[in-house]
Amino acid sequence: MLRRSNLAAVTDAETLLYQWIDPLTAADLDRIVDERWDPAVSLGSRLVSILNDDMQHLGQAAYLRGLLIGDRKPAGVQQVS
Template identity: 40%
Template sequence: MDAFAVLADAAHRPVDSANALVRGLDLDALHARPDGKGNSIAWLIWHAGRQLDSQVAELTGRDQVWHTGDWASRTGIHRDDQESGFGDDDGEVESLRVSDPSVLPAYLSAAVDSLLHHLEEIDESALDDVVDTRWDPPVTRGVRLVSVIDDAVAHVAQAQYVRGIVADWSIGY
């Protein structure tokens, strides 16, 4: 398995998990925040997609799929176009609502598709390109891609945990 196949497999995993997570989920559970704190399932899946989408767009110089796919209208989440949830306060988390749970993994999937399209355009040596010199050591394209995938996995896993609390659900591991 080459580096691109590994990245592609890893990138698809949070999408598969998010699809299973929202299946049969009612809107109350989707927007519930355990003990009225933390992040809802809706917010976590939305943020998983937004962070991945915005960072891949920055890497590629292309527009975010949030814009090109009209995801604000499709999700009903009308926030500033550059917002991805970083730094959201309780009110911002609480106000994030969608009417169809399945639209959230669909957006995450579209963001992953953008990442996969980027992988199709580059050769393996491009994974070593330095893309961010603000860190020590500087961040390479490969490290950034692993980072955005890891962040999506972490947020979907958090959403799974929340579902277990608010909807008495287990993914059966």
């Protein structure tokens, strides 16, 4: 089923992400990764930029989902009041 394979891929990606991010230190985050910009871009700034981009895409996906299914809630989802 497509949903299960997508969930497995996301879960695997999350595991890999944590394995990569957990050992990072403050010095790692301050390391310059792109000198083509002024000021140069640190690893920490780049990670925040990627996270922001990901949040934008999640918002776009949620918007499209709302257009497609409206207010209907998927099975098993309860409304929080």
